[in-house]
Amino acid sequence: MSISTVSAGPAVSAGPAPLPSTPPARRRARSRGLLLTWGFAAPALVVYATFVLVPVGLAAVYSFFNWNGLGGLERFIGLDNYARALADPVFLGAMRNNALIVILSLLIQGPLAIGIALLLNRPLRGRTLIRTLIFVPYVLSEVVAGLAFKLLLPPDGPFDGMLTVFGWAGPKPLWLADPDIAFWTLFAVITWKYLGFAIILMLAGLQGVPEELSEAASIDGASWWQIQRHITLPLLGPTIRIWAFLSIIGSLQLFDMVFILTGGGPLNATETMATYMVEYGNGRSQIGYGSAVAVILFVVSLVVALLYQRFILRRDLAGAITKNG
Amino acid sequence: MTRWAAVAAASALALGLTACAPAGEGGADGDVTLTWWHNGTGEPLLGFWEDVAAEFEEANPGVNVEVTAYQNEELQRTLIPNQLRTGSGLDLYQQWGAGELAAQVEAGYVKDISEDVADQVDALGGVVAPWQVDGATYGLPFNFGIEGFWYNTELFAQAGITETPTTLDELYDAIDALKAADIVPIAVGAGDGWPAAHYWYNFALKSCDPEVLQTAQAELVFDDPCFIEAGELLEEFIAAEPFQDGFLGTGAQQGAGSSAGILATGGAAMELMGQWNPGVMGGILQEETGDAEATPPEFLGWFNFPAIEGAQGDPTAALGGGDGFSCSAWSPPECTDLLNYITSVEVQTRFGEIGAGVPVTPGSEAGISDPNLQLVFDGLQSASYVQLWLDTAFGATVGGAMNEGIVSLFGGQGEPESIVQSMKDAAATL
Numbered sequence: 001m002s003i004s005t006v007s008a009g010p011a012v013s014a015g016p017a018p019l020p021s022t023p024p025a026r027r028r029a030r031s032r033g034l035l036l037t038w039g040f041a042a043p044a045l046v047v048y049a050t051f052v053l054v055p056v057g058l059a060a061v062y063s064f065f066n067w068n069g070l071g072g073l074e075r076f077i078g079l080d081n082y083a084r085a086l087a088d089p090v091f092l093g094a095m096r097n098n099a100l101i102v103i104l105s106l107l108i109q110g111p112l113a114i115g116i117a118l119l120l121n122r123p124l125r126g127r128t129l130i131r132t133l134i135f136v137p138y139v140l141s142e143v144v145a146g147l148a149f150k151l152l153l154p155p156d157g158p159f160d161g162m163l164t165v166f167g168w169a170g171p172k173p174l175w176l177a178d179p180d181i182a183f184w185t186l187f188a189v190i191t192w193k194y195l196g197f198a199i200i201l202m203l204a205g206l207q208g209v210p211e212e213l214s215e216a217a218s219i220d221g222a223s224w225w226q227i228q229r230h231i232t233l234p235l236l237g238p239t240i241r242i243w244a245f246l247s248i249i250g251s252l253q254l255f256d257m258v259f260i261l262t263g264g265g266p267l268n269a270t271e272t273m274a275t276y277m278v279e280y281g282n283g284r285s286q287i288g289y290g291s292a293v294a295v296i297l298f299v300v301s302l303v304v305a306l307l308y309q310r311f312i313l314r315r316d317l318a319g320a321i322t323k324n325g
Numbered sequence: 326m327t328r329w330a331a332v333a334a335a336s337a338l339a340l341g342l343t344a345c346a347p348a349g350e351g352g353a354d355g356d357v358t359l360t361w362w363h364n365g366t367g368e369p370l371l372g373f374w375e376d377v378a379a380e381f382e383e384a385n386p387g388v389n390v391e392v393t394a395y396q397n398e399e400l401q402r403t404l405i406p407n408q409l410r411t412g413s414g415l416d417l418y419q420q421w422g423a424g425e426l427a428a429q430v431e432a433g434y435v436k437d438i439s440e441d442v443a444d445q446v447d448a449l450g451g452v453v454a455p456w457q458v459d460g461a462t463y464g465l466p467f468n469f470g471i472e473g474f475w476y477n478t479e480l481f482a483q484a485g486i487t488e489t490p491t492t493l494d495e496l497y498d499a500i501d502a503l504k505a506a507d508i509v510p511i512a513v514g515a516g517d518g519w520p521a522a523h524y525w526y527n528f529a530l531k532s533c534d535p536e537v538l539q540t541a542q543a544e545l546v547f548d549d550p551c552f553i554e555a556g557e558l559l560e561e562f563i564a565a566e567p568f569q570d571g572f573l574g575t576g577a578q579q580g581a582g583s584s585a586g587i588l589a590t591g592g593a594a595m596e597l598m599g600q601w602n603p604g605v606m607g608g609i610l611q612e613e614t615g616d617a618e619a620t621p622p623e624f625l626g627w628f629n630f631p632a633i634e635g636a637q638g639d640p641t642a643a644l645g646g647g648d649g650f651s652c653s654a655w656s657p658p659e660c661t662d663l664l665n666y667i668t669s670v671e672v673q674t675r676f677g678e679i680g681a682g683v684p685v686t687p688g689s690e691a692g693i694s695d696p697n698l699q700l701v702f703d704g705l706q707s708a709s710y711v712q713l714w715l716d717t718a719f720g721a722t723v724g725g726a727m728n729e730g731i732v733s734l735f736g737g738q739g740e741p742e743s744i745v746q747s748m749k750d751a752a753a754t755l
Binding site: 068071084151174175177178280285 | 425428516574
């Protein structure tokens with residue numbers, strides 16, 4: 001069995017690598033190969049089953065019970081928890097917030113990231129420094145970034161002070177305390193945090209666009225803009241689609257930044273499905289109800305992921321999953 | 326996922342795992358190991374409990390005490406319930422009492438220590454009630470105080486206020502005087518929910534007969550009109566606009582921007598808060614100034630929540646609460662010995678000396694060194710009836726819904742009726 005080395009670069013490629021061709025294998029060799037495959041996969045599978053599959057299954061079981069997390073599961077209530085969640089205006093508001101963040105991330109972060117990546121992809125003095133600076137917010141943990149903004153943004157806090165220095169006299173918006181503004185503040189912080197990741201991803205994707213094409217196009221008299229429009233962007237498609245996928249899933253499961261920055265407030269204005277789950281499940285000793293919310297979140301994410309893969313990533317994934325033999 | 330993200334995730338996981346790992350198994354030198362969890366993550370309490378554990382080990386050869394501090398909400402909502410469910414590995418643990426304790430007792434996780442601590446219960450008197458279920462004792466408090474207004478004496482003088490308010494009308498006068506002097510009257514950490522909710526609790530305490538409150542706690546019935554009245558009094562109070570700007574986003578206890586921080590740094594004249602507040606302010610000032618020796622502000626004063634003319638409730642009743650410990654059902658007998666030691670006059674006197682709270686054991690009050698905690702203690706002694714924090718009394722489910730409804734009223738949404746309705750709805754899901 002030949003072992004091909006795997007490059008340790010970013011896991012973004014414009015397509016699958018060609019598979020090493022194997023000679024027709026004898027049956028014994030095949031069963032040994034199968035054993036090897038499972039042998040290598042087993043530790044990861046055990047960990048995955050223990051920490052992902054079993055908890056998901058348990059959450060599904062808990063969600064059918066009225067259970068405060070103490071004692072045994074005794075009070076089976078069928079789908080009542082689900083009905084209660086889907087009738088709660090706060091939870092519906094949280095779902096709406098998640099949907100808004102998904103859409104806004106795609107519409108605002110995507111074009112911004114692509115634009116900045118295209119600009120940074122040209123020979124430029126200090127390019128490495130700029131790339132590093134852009135990527136720094138993503139390296140910070142969500143908790144640290146969230147706390148930093150929480151400390152910057154109180155009324156008359158450091159941020160307001162900076163605005164005054166720059167000439168904004170008069171009263172400032174209550175960034176985190178006004179229910180009409182807090183959501184947009186949150187979204188701005190999320191954008192600041194994750195834009196760097198999107199840009200780095202796009203830059204990596206741009207590495208995979210052959211320079212010969214743009215050279216040939218410019219010899220043919222195409223402008224820089226035309227080259228980007230007709231050559232670079234189409235070839236960047238797979239990267240954009242993968243980034244959008246990660247962004248959607250991340251937006252649906254958004255928790256830590258909200259929890260630290262606003263705790264879902266003020267007046268539930270920034271509640272997401274995940275913060276609602278923690279507050280109403282764990283925070284109020286209603287583990288059964290919280291589990292039902294967790295299952296809803298899981299199903300929503302799963303459906304979105306499957307539909308996305310089925311209809312949008314289909315071309316990118318074609319051939320990536322190979323049949324044996 | 327990029328390699329960086331993978332590395333970050335892996336290290337975060339590793340950090341998380343080490344943070345959750347129990348303290349080293351040091352059972353080799355002892356025949357009995359007691360695992361003790363508390364919420365005193367900051368000094369002076371952290372070191373104090375470690376000292377107490379060491380003293381107990383010394384006095385009881387063969388006993389090994391593993392004491393660990395955890396963040397309050399994590400401990401209360403996640404760590405303790407999860408550990409109790411496993412039926413082992415936890416002996417002495419922080420107990421908030423009332424609704425939560427009743428649920429733990431019902432599930433059979435808590436040891437009935439009525440006989441082992443009978444002397445202590447007799448000595449402590451009424452403050453033990455939140456740690457009792459159906460007449461049996463399941464834990465003991467080590468700290469109990471009542472809530473009142475912590476205020477800045479200098480700002481009061483600046484606004485020409487000479488006497489602390491004793492009635493609601495006088496409080497309104499003080500608010501007007503402070504506003505006239507361009508001082509923010511009251512800081513409130515509505516972002517955390519409960520600090521805002523405490524106003525409603527106090528109004529409910531002044532509007533409702535103690536019997537109504539006791540029935541509400543026992544049966545979770547909120548039909549008495551006094552609960553609506555509490556909301557109406559609160560609406561009136563909010564309409565006077567006594568609070569700082571952006572109070573809906575203000576936290577209670579973290580950093581200079583929190584309500585405790587605003588009071589400690591002279592940004593507001595008052596804050597309604599429990600007896601732990603000077604300690605919280607001292608911690609914030611230590612962080613802000615970088616001076617590890619920073620103490621709570623000198624200008625602090627304290628007065629009880631004022632009485633309301635013509636209200637149904639008991640004018641000398643007070644709202645309060647405390648901290649206690651329970652022994653798990655499977656804990657060894659040494660657990661109760663340790664609990665008795667913690668609540669002994671000697672340890673309680675030292676607890677008063679470090680200024681972390683108000684000791685409860687009679688004979689230990691001499692240790693109260695902080696003059697403000699002395700005021701809290703005197704207020705507690707003179708209160709005819711002490712009502713436990715309503716969210717603790719009603720349990721997390723009803724308490725959470727109640728707090729949320731109250732904060733909505735603070736934010737100009739909802740009605741006095743909707744607070745009571747959300748409490749009833751939450752009670753219906755139990």
